[in-house]
Amino acid sequence: MSSSEMNVRAQLHDLYAENHPWLIARLRSRLGCSQQAADFAQDTFVRILTGCQVQHRFPEIRDPHSYLATIANRVLVDHFRRNALEAAYLEALAQQPELFEISPEERLLQLECLYEIDAMLTGLGANVKRAFLLSQLQGQPYAKIATEINVSVSSVKKYMAKATAHCLKFMLRNQI
Amino acid sequence: MQLLDPPADKKSLLEDEALDAAAEWHALFCSGEADEDDESAFNLWLSESDLNYWAWGQLEQLQKRFERVPAPLMQNTFSSVDRRFRQHRRHLLIKAAFVLAAAPMGWMAHRNGLLDGVVADYHTATGEIETLNLADGTRVMLNTASALDVRFYDNERRVILKRGEILIQTSENKQDKRPFIVETEFGTVRALGTRFSVRTSSDRSLVSVYEHSVAVTNDQGVTQICSEGYSISFNQQTLSSPISGTVSDAWKQQMLIADNMPLSLFLTEISRYRGGIVDFDPVLAEYRISGAFKTTDTDQALRAVEKAFPVRVNYRTRFWVTVSPEKK
Numbered sequence: 046m047s048s049s050e051m052n053v054r055a056q057l058h059d060l061y062a063e064n065h066p067w068l069i070a071r072l073r074s075r076l077g078c079s080q081q082a083a084d085f086a087q088d089t090f091v092r093i094l095t096g097c098q099v100q101h102r103f104p105e106i107r108d109p110h111s112y113l114a115t116i117a118n119r120v121l122v123d124h125f126r127r128n129a130l131e132a133a134y135l136e137a138l139a140q141q142p143e144l145f146e147i148s149p150e151e152r153l154l155q156l157e158c159l160y161e162i163d164a165m166l167t168g169l170g171a172n173v174k175r176a177f178l179l180s181q182l183q184g185q186p187y188a189k190i191a192t193e194i195n196v197s198v199s200s201v202k203k204y205m206a207k208a209t210a211h212c213l214k215f216m217l218r219n220q221i
Numbered sequence: 222m223q224l225l226d227p228p229a230d231k232k233s234l235l236e237d238e239a240l241d242a243a244a245e246w247h248a249l250f251c252s253g254e255a256d257e258d259d260e261s262a263f264n265l266w267l268s269e270s271d272l273n274y275w276a277w278g279q280l281e282q283l284q285k286r287f288e289r290v291p292a293p294l295m296q297n298t299f300s301s302v303d304r305r306f307r308q309h310r311r312h313l314l315i316k317a318a319f320v321l322a323a324a325p326m327g328w329m330a331h332r333n334g335l336l337d338g339v340v341a342d343y344h345t346a347t348g349e350i351e352t353l354n355l356a357d358g359t360r361v362m363l364n365t366a367s368a369l370d371v372r373f374y375d376n377e378r379r380v381i382l383k384r385g386e387i388l389i390q391t392s393e394n395k396q397d398k399r400p401f402i403v404e405t406e407f408g409t410v411r412a413l414g415t416r417f418s419v420r421t422s423s424d425r426s427l428v429s430v431y432e433h434s435v436a437v438t439n440d441q442g443v444t445q446i447c448s449e450g451y452s453i454s455f456n457q458q459t460l461s462s463p464i465s466g467t468v469s470d471a472w473k474q475q476m477l478i479a480d481n482m483p484l485s486l487f488l489t490e491i492s493r494y495r496g497g498i499v500d501f502d503p504v505l506a507e508y509r510i511s512g513a514f515k516t517t518d519t520d521q522a523l524r525a526v527e528k529a530f531p532v533r534v535n536y537r538t539r540f541w542v543t544v545s546p547e548k549k
Contacts, residue, residue: 111356115373129305130298137297158289159298165286168225170406180251181287182296187252200457202248203440210244213279214225214237216286 049101056103061090064109068117085124089117123164130159165215169208176201177208226374239276242266247280344368345385347496348517350475355380358392359401364420364472365494365516377402386420388470407456408439413446418470425456429467477514477522484508484530488544495519497540504546505532 065086072082093116097103106112134156138147147155166174172194179185179193187201194201228234246263249255255263267273287295345351345363353361355371357378363369367385379402380387391401391412401412403419405426410419416432428437429452438444439455447453451463471478477494479487485506492499494516508530514522523542527534531547 108356115356126302126306129302129308132305133298133302134294136301137294140297141293155290155294158286159295162286162295163299163302172406178296178299182292182299196457198252202252202254203457205251206241206244206248207440209247209280209283210241211225212283213240213244213276216279216283217236217240218225 053097053103057090057094057097060093060106060109060113064113065090067110068113071114072117085117085120088120089113092116092120126163127160130163131156134159165212166208169211172196173204173208176204180205227376235272236276239270239272240279242273243276243280246277343371348494348519350472355392357397357399357401358394360390360392362388362473364388366496374399379404381405382419382421382426384421386418386472388416388418388473390416408437408460411436411438417447418468420468425454425459427468428453428455429470431467431470471513472516475516477516479510479512479514481509481511484510484526484532488526491519491522495540495542497538497542499542499544501544502546505530505544508532 068089069079069082069086072085073079076082076085093104104112138152166177169177175194176190176196179190180187185193187198187205191198191201196204228237246266249259250263267277290298343351343353343363345365345367347366349365351363353363353369353371355361355378356373359378361369361380364386367387368383369385369387370381370383372379372381376399378397378399381404383406387403389401389403389412403410403412405419405421407421407426410417410428413434413436417428417430417435420427420429428435428447430447430449432449434446434448436444436446437453437455437460439460440457441460443460445453445460445463447463450467451465452467453463454461469478477487477490483506485501485503487510488499488501488505491514510526510529512525514525523534523544526532526544532544533547535543535545537543
């Protein structure tokens with residue numbers, strides 16, 4: 046292990062030792078469950094560690110509590126978002142019985158794909174996202190999308206370029 | 222997952238630019254508006270560099286992602302997921318209510334850091350205002366019925382105003398070199414100094430600067446500096462020149478101050494703090510109202526209106542009020 050890697054490990058260790066009890070307590074009071082609090086606290090530090098490995102450095106932290114709260118929030122949001130996606134997916138499956146022939150393995154793969162695409166579309170404005178999905182999933186021409194979301198056709202073109210660029214960059218950043 | 226970080230180095234910047242261009246070309250061809258000149262230009266662009274060629278190829282990769290799940294299935298999943306997600310978050314919030322009740326009074330007035338309120342996001346109910354102290358020392362006040370996401374990264378401090386109105390006092394800390402950016406659906410406002418407000422509605426955003434200046438950029442990429450004492454209105458298509466005057470920030474003291482304000486505008490403002498609908502006849506714009514009103518007592522404001530003007534205020538329900546000219 047290089048000296049810089051050891052440095053990162055040491056800083057992460059300090060962050061953990063000094064703040065893990067606080068984070069667990071905060072999560073416990075928010076979630077009302079010790080087990081969940083422990084799991085999410087763990088996920089939070091794992092996410093920070095992963096970030097260190099990807100960026101090859103320890104982040105500059107001015108306020109550990111705010112920083113940990115930010116990361117923990119992302120972990121929580123991802124968790125609840127995935128729950129919501131899974132529930133929505135299963136209901137959508139139930140509504141189309143002919144697709145129920147999909148094997149359990151295939152369903153898992155599709156769910157993973159949905160998590161990824163959902164994350165990819167996060168951060169797009171409501172109208173941009175709508176326009177993009179209408180084009181991508183329903184193949185609607187731009188003129189029709191324009192009337193449907195009540196903007197000009199040139200706005201639809203801009204939205205599509207913006208959304209597509211965002212997705213492409215997302216793929217690049219996350220190496221997928 | 223996180224939102225996109227800005228490019229970290231020159232290579233990433235070039236890659237991003239190539240991807241932006243590829244996306245533009247794709248949108249042009251999908252629109253059906255491309256002509257022969259466009260096709261020639263595209264071929265030129267494509268052969269210009271390996272990077273452009275690579276970027277165009279990425280579109281196919283993107284398409285493959287979408288094809289993994291049958292389109293109707295994906296569509297139905299995405300149409301119901303937001304509603305479900307909100308229900309889960311509400312669940313989280315209800316449990317948190319017990320925590321809030323036990324918190325000491327000083328903490329209730331300000332919320333420090335995240336993991337409070339709605340997970341990672343802030344919102345105010347109708348008639349509520351809230352003050353946030355962000356991790357960098359910036360103070361943000363949320364006005365009635367507002368929603369704000371805070372996204373601080375290593376190289377920028379970004380907040381996303383989804384609806385409503387905020388007042389920002391950026392921190393005095395000169396050591397924090399990260400730009401401070403307010404994003405709305407219609408563009409971004411970059412703080413170059415200290416105190417300003419941003420308000421967003423369904424068709425435009427409005428910036429008012431009380432101290433120093435900000436840089437406003439709309440979705441089209443047009444930029445304008447807005448200085449102290451001026452306001453700028455913008456949406457996707459337009460960006461106004463700086464307009465002399467600023468919107469009142471009296472709401473931070475829970476007051477609505479009217480200075481020769483058209484009555485129609487006054488009633489619209491009142492409805493923001495009251496909730497529900499305040500319907501009014503457009504001719505009421507002819508009347509002008511002046512005075513200071515508490516935003517916490519909209520009934521009193523409506524009574525004052527009825528007393529001062531020849532109008533009738535009809536309370537069809539608590540949340541549906543109509544104001545019409547009195548028939549003599």
